[in-house]
Amino acid sequence: MADNVERRFFQDRYNDLKVWEVVKLSHGYYLRQYINGVQFGRGSRRRKSDIADIGIFDFEELKDFQPRPQIG
Secondary structure: OOOOOEEEEEEOOOOOOEEEEEEEEOOEEEEEEEEOOEEEEEEEEEOHHHHHHHOHHHOEEEOOOOOOOOOO
8 A cells, every 4th residue: 555645534424334435546545334343335536525515524533443345
């Protein structure tokens, strides 16, 4: 994995089971969601302004979140 990757996890304020991952890459941002600690879907490439418009940066940031391995 590249050295210039920054991962931040945010607890969804409307759904306690959901956590958002924002990955900052050298060419933009990638957004993933986890439900019960398991990644849901593939994720999507987004602009920082799109993520801010959704309000994810206003959610509580989790420092110790560890995703569970995906089954299958």
